[in-house]
Every structure is written in C-alpha cells, then in structure tokens.
Amino acid sequence: xxxxxxxxxxxxxxxxxxxxxxxxxxxxxxxxxxxxxxxxxxxxxxxxxxxxxxxxxxxxxxxxxxxxxxxxxxxxxxxxxxxxxxxxxxxxxxxxxxxxxxxxxxxxxxxxxxxxxxxxxxxxxxxxx
Numbered sequence: 001x002x003x004x005x006x007x008x009x010x011x012x013x014x015x016x017x018x019x020x021x022x023x024x025x026x027x028x029x030x031x032x033x034x035x036x037x038x039x040x041x042x043x044x045x046x047x048x049x050x051x052x053x054x055x056x057x058x059x060x061x062x063x064x065x066x067x068x069x070x071x072x073x074x075x076x077x078x079x080x081x082x083x084x085x086x087x088x089x090x091x092x093x094x095x096x097x098x099x100x101x102x103x104x105x106x107x108x109x110x111x112x113x114x115x116x117x118x119x120x121x122x123x124x125x126x127x128x129x
Contacts, residue, residue, distance in 0.1 A: 021062045022061070
C-alpha cells in the first residue's frame with residue numbers, strides 16, 4: 001500500500017483489506033483468461049482477441065482506484081474552497097465596476113494620473129518641444 005494514499009485505512013464493506021481485494025481481482029482475471037482460452041477453440045481467434053481486449057480494459061487496480069478517487073475528492077474540495085473565496089472577493093469589485101459608468105472610471109484614471117505627478121510629466125514633454 002502506498003504511503004500517499006489518503007484512504008489507506010479504509011477497508012471494504014465486508015472487512016477485507018485492499019490487498020485482499022486486489023488478490024481476489026487478480027485471481028478472477030486469471031480465471032477469466034483461462035475461460036477465454038478454453039472458449040477460443042469454439043469461437044475462434046477474433047472472438048478471443050475481443051474477449052481479451054474486454055478483459056484487460058476492465059481490469060481494476062484497487063489501490064490506483066482509491067488513490068484516484070482521493071485525488072479527485074481533494075481537487076473538488078480545493079475547487080469549492082477557492083471558488084467560494086474567489087466569488088466572495090469578486091462580488092464587491094464586480095458590483096463597484098458595474099455600478100459606476102465608464103466615464104467616471106476614465107475621469108478617475110485621469111485624476112489619479114495627475115495626482116501622482118502626471119501634470120509635471122506633461123508640462124516637461126510639452127515644454128521641451
């Protein structure tokens with residue numbers, strides 16, 4: 001069992017560990033392979049190829065499944081928390097942006113420019129010509 005698995009302490013609903021579940025899954029996969037080989041004589045190589053593709057495509061690795069589910073849950077939780085923070089911060093700013101008309105924003109930008117020394121910059125540029 002990997003050390004980074006956040007759900008390593010969780011067993012199955014009938015009390016078996018992940019290792020036992022993985023061993024049972026591997027044994028069932030081996031038995032299915034044997035049945036597919038036995039049936040391939042009856043149904044042909046094309047059927048066997050399709051059956052093997054289905055068997056290998058449906059293989060389950062218990063630890064990977066649990067780890068992937070844990071990561072997905074962490075990602076969803078992170079998105080929920082950051083989304084809540086983002087919407088809380090964005091609401092007043094969006095309200096302020098939408099409440100004031102465009103010409104007020106342009107006037108405020110010009111006022112800030114002049115307040116922080118933009119007037120002297122303009123005088124130097126105009127006076128230098």
